[in-house]
Amino acid sequence: MIRLPGQVVSVRESWSRFDSLYWSFITATTVGYDDICPLRKLSKTLPYWDIDAWICALLSLTLIRMLPVAISLVGSKLNLPTVLFVGWFGPRGIASVLYLLLVAHELGIDGHERILAVIALTVLLSVFAHGVSAVPLSHRYGNSSGKVSRT
Numbered sequence: 001m002i003r004l005p006g007q008v009v010s011v012r013e014s015w016s017r018f019d020s021l022y023w024s025f026i027t028a029t030t031v032g033y034d035d036i037c038p039l040r041k042l043s044k045t046l047p048y049w050d051i052d053a054w055i056c057a058l059l060s061l062t063l064i065r066m067l068p069v070a071i072s073l074v075g076s077k078l079n080l081p082t083v084l085f086v087g088w089f090g091p092r093g094i095a096s097v098l099y100l101l102l103v104a105h106e107l108g109i110d111g112h113e114r115i116l117a118v119i120a121l122t123v124l125l126s127v128f129a130h131g132v133s134a135v136p137l138s139h140r141y142g143n144s145s146g147k148v149s150r151t
Contacts, residue, residue, distance in 0.1 A: 048117030057122040061129060065091070085141045089130065 066087035073083050100119060104112040 048114045049121050053114075053118045053121055056118055057125050060122050061126055081141060081144055085137065088133070088137065 066084070069087040069090050070083050073086065078086075101116065103109070104115045109115065
Protein backbone atom coordinates (compact mmCIF):
# COMPACT_ATOMS: atom_id res chain seq x y z
CA MET A 1 0.00 0.00 0.00
CA ILE A 2 2.85 2.36 0.79
CA ARG A 3 4.66 1.54 -2.45
CA LEU A 4 1.81 2.24 -4.92
CA PRO A 5 1.70 6.05 -4.49
CA GLY A 6 5.49 6.07 -4.73
CA GLN A 7 5.34 4.25 -8.06
CA VAL A 8 2.80 6.72 -9.45
CA VAL A 9 4.82 9.71 -8.29
CA SER A 10 8.05 8.09 -9.50
CA VAL A 11 6.73 7.82 -13.04
CA ARG A 12 5.21 11.32 -13.07
CA GLU A 13 8.24 12.99 -11.48
CA SER A 14 10.94 10.86 -13.17
CA TRP A 15 12.38 9.78 -9.81
CA SER A 16 14.63 6.79 -9.20
CA ARG A 17 13.19 3.70 -7.49
CA PHE A 18 15.08 4.53 -4.32
CA ASP A 19 13.74 8.09 -4.22
CA SER A 20 10.17 6.93 -4.78
CA LEU A 21 10.44 4.24 -2.08
CA TYR A 22 12.07 6.68 0.32
CA TRP A 23 9.40 9.33 -0.36
CA SER A 24 6.55 6.80 0.06
CA PHE A 25 7.92 5.46 3.33
CA ILE A 26 8.69 8.87 4.86
CA THR A 27 5.36 10.35 3.77
CA ALA A 28 3.34 7.39 5.05
CA THR A 29 5.11 7.05 8.40
CA THR A 30 5.88 10.68 9.29
CA VAL A 31 4.89 14.16 8.21
CA GLY A 32 7.69 14.09 5.63
CA TYR A 33 10.95 15.98 5.64
CA ASP A 34 10.43 18.12 2.50
CA ASP A 35 13.76 16.96 1.13
CA ILE A 36 12.01 15.36 -1.85
CA CYS A 37 8.82 17.09 -2.99
CA PRO A 38 6.55 16.31 -5.93
CA LEU A 39 6.01 19.16 -8.38
CA ARG A 40 3.00 18.00 -10.42
CA LYS A 41 -0.59 18.47 -9.17
CA LEU A 42 -1.57 14.78 -9.09
CA SER A 43 1.67 13.90 -7.32
CA LYS A 44 0.97 16.56 -4.67
CA THR A 45 -2.45 15.00 -3.97
CA LEU A 46 -1.19 11.50 -3.17
CA PRO A 47 0.40 12.26 0.23
CA TYR A 48 -3.03 13.30 1.50
CA TRP A 49 -4.46 9.88 0.68
CA ASP A 50 -3.61 8.31 4.02
CA ILE A 51 -5.68 5.73 5.89
CA ASP A 52 -8.03 8.42 7.23
CA ALA A 53 -8.75 9.67 3.70
CA TRP A 54 -9.46 6.12 2.50
CA ILE A 55 -11.80 5.46 5.44
CA CYS A 56 -13.64 8.73 4.81
CA ALA A 57 -13.96 8.02 1.09
CA LEU A 58 -15.19 4.44 1.63
CA LEU A 59 -17.69 5.53 4.30
CA SER A 60 -18.92 8.28 1.98
CA LEU A 61 -19.56 5.74 -0.76
CA THR A 62 -21.30 3.26 1.50
CA LEU A 63 -22.76 4.09 4.89
CA ILE A 64 -22.96 7.89 4.58
CA ARG A 65 -24.72 7.65 1.22
CA MET A 66 -26.74 4.47 1.57
CA LEU A 67 -28.16 5.03 5.06
CA PRO A 68 -30.10 8.23 4.18
CA VAL A 69 -31.48 6.51 1.08
CA ALA A 70 -32.62 3.54 3.17
CA ILE A 71 -34.23 5.85 5.74
CA SER A 72 -36.02 7.80 3.01
CA LEU A 73 -37.43 4.56 1.61
CA VAL A 74 -38.89 3.37 4.93
CA GLY A 75 -42.58 2.79 4.38
CA SER A 76 -42.21 2.37 0.62
CA LYS A 77 -42.65 -1.40 0.93
CA LEU A 78 -39.57 -2.00 -1.21
CA ASN A 79 -37.65 -5.18 -0.46
CA LEU A 80 -34.08 -5.12 0.88
CA PRO A 81 -32.35 -5.88 -2.47
CA THR A 82 -34.17 -2.94 -4.07
CA VAL A 83 -33.27 -0.57 -1.23
CA LEU A 84 -29.61 -1.67 -1.44
CA PHE A 85 -29.59 -1.31 -5.22
CA VAL A 86 -31.09 2.19 -5.07
CA GLY A 87 -28.71 3.12 -2.26
CA TRP A 88 -25.65 1.97 -4.20
CA PHE A 89 -26.57 3.39 -7.62
CA GLY A 90 -28.85 6.20 -6.48
CA PRO A 91 -27.90 9.78 -5.63
CA ARG A 92 -24.32 10.62 -6.46
CA GLY A 93 -24.00 13.99 -4.72
CA ILE A 94 -22.09 15.68 -7.54
CA ALA A 95 -23.69 19.03 -6.68
CA SER A 96 -22.60 18.63 -3.06
CA VAL A 97 -19.04 17.92 -4.18
CA LEU A 98 -19.08 21.00 -6.41
CA TYR A 99 -20.36 23.22 -3.60
CA LEU A 100 -17.77 21.86 -1.19
CA LEU A 101 -15.00 22.49 -3.72
CA LEU A 102 -16.18 26.06 -4.27
CA VAL A 103 -16.47 26.78 -0.56
CA ALA A 104 -13.06 25.28 0.26
CA HIS A 105 -11.41 27.20 -2.57
CA GLU A 106 -13.15 30.56 -2.18
CA LEU A 107 -13.00 30.80 1.61
CA GLY A 108 -9.41 29.65 1.72
CA ILE A 109 -10.12 27.17 4.51
CA ASP A 110 -6.99 25.99 6.29
CA GLY A 111 -6.22 22.49 5.11
CA HIS A 112 -8.27 22.88 1.94
CA GLU A 113 -5.67 20.81 0.09
CA ARG A 114 -6.58 17.80 2.23
CA ILE A 115 -10.30 18.41 1.69
CA LEU A 116 -9.79 18.58 -2.07
CA ALA A 117 -7.62 15.45 -2.01
CA VAL A 118 -10.26 13.46 -0.08
CA ILE A 119 -12.98 14.67 -2.49
CA ALA A 120 -10.83 13.63 -5.46
CA LEU A 121 -10.21 10.20 -3.89
CA THR A 122 -13.93 9.74 -3.20
CA VAL A 123 -14.88 10.67 -6.76
CA LEU A 124 -12.22 8.38 -8.26
CA LEU A 125 -13.30 5.48 -6.04
CA SER A 126 -16.93 6.13 -6.95
CA VAL A 127 -16.22 6.11 -10.67
CA PHE A 128 -14.21 2.90 -10.33
CA ALA A 129 -16.53 1.05 -7.92
CA HIS A 130 -19.77 1.96 -9.68
CA GLY A 131 -18.28 1.34 -13.11
CA VAL A 132 -17.00 -2.11 -12.16
CA SER A 133 -20.17 -3.10 -10.32
CA ALA A 134 -22.81 -1.67 -12.69
CA VAL A 135 -23.25 -4.63 -15.03
CA PRO A 136 -22.90 -7.52 -12.54
CA LEU A 137 -25.12 -5.92 -9.89
CA SER A 138 -27.72 -4.87 -12.47
CA HIS A 139 -27.89 -8.42 -13.81
CA ARG A 140 -28.05 -9.84 -10.30
CA TYR A 141 -30.79 -7.43 -9.28
CA GLY A 142 -32.71 -8.07 -12.50
CA ASN A 143 -32.51 -11.83 -12.06
CA SER A 144 -33.52 -11.66 -8.39
CA SER A 145 -36.54 -9.47 -9.10
CA GLY A 146 -37.61 -11.59 -12.07
CA LYS A 147 -38.62 -8.49 -14.00
CA VAL A 148 -35.56 -8.03 -16.20
CA SER A 149 -34.01 -10.66 -18.40
CA ARG A 150 -30.57 -10.72 -19.96
CA THR A 151 -30.41 -10.12 -23.67
